[in-house]
Amino acid sequence: MKNKLTPFVKWAGGKTQLLPHLEELLPESYQTYYEPFIGGGALLLNLQPAKAVIGDVNEQLINIYKQIQMNVEDVIHEVNELDKIKCSAERYLSIRKYYNEKKIANHVLDAETAALMIWLNKHCFNGLYRVNSKGFFNVPWNHKEVGNSIVEENLRNIAEYLNTADITIQAKDFEETCKSAKQGDFIYFDSPYIPISATASFTDYTKDGFTGKDHARLAQLFKDISKKGILSMLSNHNVPLIYELYEGFHIEAVSVHRMINRDASKRTGKEVIITNYLGRR
Ligand SMILES: C[S@@+](CC[C@H](N)C(=O)[O-])C[C@H]1O[C@@H](n2cnc3c(N)ncnc32)[C@H](O)[C@@H]1O
Known part of the structure; x- marks a missing residue:
């Protein structure tokens, strides 16, 4: 039986609330699990895959x-x-x-x-x-x-998991982390989100150091790996730009409750989960 593991940091964009939706849309099976924007690692800790490659550009977090x-x-x-x-x-x-x-x-x-x-x-x-x-x-x-x-x-149980499973942990840009992925592997992408206010001229903003160009680079990677038969899932805000960047993939909009917003009227927002395969449902 696996231990219940939870993130050891409170992290912007933490996925604890979206977890049930993500779980529903997971692929039936896969080989190595990749998470190149690991953050607090809610999905990794929930799934506890036997083989994983995780990364984040934040070397302090890694x-x-x-x-x-x-x-x-x-x-x-x-x-x-x-x-x-x-x-x-x-x-x-x-x-x-x-x-x-x-x-x-x-x-x-x-x-x-x-x-x-x-x-x-x-x-x-x-x-x-x-x-x-x-x-x-x-x-x-x-x-x-x-x-x-x-x-x-929780920390001891996370240590036990990280030592029992075959895990590669790296402080790298997302493209670098995904380089070793092969057909049959699964990648979950949870980059910093596109701001709700972003317009079609999306290249001119930066959020947490992640620019419109990075979002275009991510969408290109998503397309390239899809051609290689690598299973991929990505979450982001439900904004028009997403439908442009990920045209042709399965895009599911889900409602989430965002506690972090001090303005109560803005606490329910729609996010999207994109997959390049059909989920378990
Ligand atoms: C939305 S958070 C991930 C949240 C995470 N799924 C969780 O449950 O907490 C995005 C993460 O992407 C990282 N990041 C930003 N730019 C990156 C890049 N170019 N390559 C890899 N990671 C990056 C940030 O440091 C941050 O930890």
């Missing part, structure tokens, strides 16, 4: 996956040490400064760096990961003073 795999007890210990002291604006800023100046500036990717990022993720506004032009994390405090930043058992 370091957490690697440290959980290699040094889970060190990560747990470091997070618990940080949690021992009640947080304040001053403490938050001093930990953020330490993370930026000692870890980011010196490219230190170790268990302590992973623990700091987990702690900051749980103590920053909306779980955002935003950096300035120097690459320094600059999200303000969310005013949370006490509480556990991790569920130890």
Whole structure:
């Protein structure tokens, strides 16, 4: 029996709510599972495939996956040490400064760096990961003073999964992560979404560093891998541009409840799940 695993970070675009819809549309079977925009990894952790290749351009996030795999007890210990002291604006800023100046500036990717990022993720506004032009994390405090930043058992179970399954974890651009995919493999693409306001001249915006050109590059990759018999599923906002980019594929619109929006009227939105195969239904 598999353990129930849940994301260890709160991540923008986290897929926990969309999971039931994604599950319904999964292919019947596949060989290696690919997730090139792993983020919080909700679908990976839910499916727990025996063989997987996961990636993300955020090397700090990828370091957490690697440290959980290699040094889970060190990560747990470091997070618990940080949690021992009640947080304040001053403490938050001093930990953020330490993370930026000692870890980011010196490219230190170790268990302590992973623990700091987990702690900051749980103590920053909306779980955002935003950096300035120097690459320094600059999200303000969310005013949370006490509480556990991790569920130890969940982290240990994730470590067990990452060590039992055959998993490749890489800090790379999505095209690079997908290079080894072959016929019969399955890729789930969950890139930063196209803004709802995007118009046909989509190349002129950037969201989380993901531009209109990147969306065009992703759509081209989706077409190329479809010709190779690689099964693919992609989620995004239900915007006209998606129907242009993914014309000819199966596009299913689904309703989701978005908690992150402070304006209640904007909490129900439609997203789309695109597949290059017919799902289980
Ligand atoms: C919508 S989030 C994924 C959410 C994830 N499915 C979850 O459940 O939390 C998108 C992710 O894409 C990553 N990303 C942005 N540009 C990328 C690129 N060019 N290649 C790979 N990953 C990228 C971001 O760092 C972010 O973690």
